[in-house]
Amino acid sequence: MDSSKSNSPLFLKCLVEELRIFGQYEGLTERIRDLLSADDATELYVKVLQRMETDYEDQSTQGAIERVMTSLWASRTGLAEVEILVRQFFPCPVLFSAQRPPPFSSASLTGGF
Numbered sequence: 001m002d003s004s005k006s007n008s009p010l011f012l013k014c015l016v017e018e019l020r021i022f023g024q025y026e027g028l029t030e031r032i033r034d035l036l037s038a039d040d041a042t043e044l045y046v047k048v049l050q051r052m053e054t055d056y057e058d059q060s061t062q063g064a065i066e067r068v069m070t071s072l073w074a075s076r077t078g079l080a081e082v083e084i085l086v087r088q089f090f091p092c093p094v095l096f097s098a099q100r101p102p103p104f105s106s107a108s109l110t111g112g113f
Helices: 009-021 025-036 041-056 064-074 081-086 093-097 106-110
Strands: none
Touching (some): 009 025
16 A cells, blocks of 8 residues: 555545455455555545445435435534434435444545544
8 A cells, every 4th residue: 555545544444444344255355456546535435435325225215325425515513323314314224234434524525624
């Protein structure tokens, strides 16, 4: 991994979390290569969001990930899990799929602190 990626705690946190939930040992090397092909944390987030769309969206939840991420982007301080559920975006397997939420918030998506 080049030093610019390994110097970014955000990149490393997202990478490690994505690998932690990856469930196919046979495809692990290929997944690592794919994730490391991202030039920065933004590109890595795109890969994670694409994986989430593949894993969690079907005909009944089409566009759910995009709606949630758009709401996070538009919120000033992010959204609590309950706020997403109350807005009834969709029956949310994404929120219950991992013990910890994905390592991004509206602040990290917009570059804020």
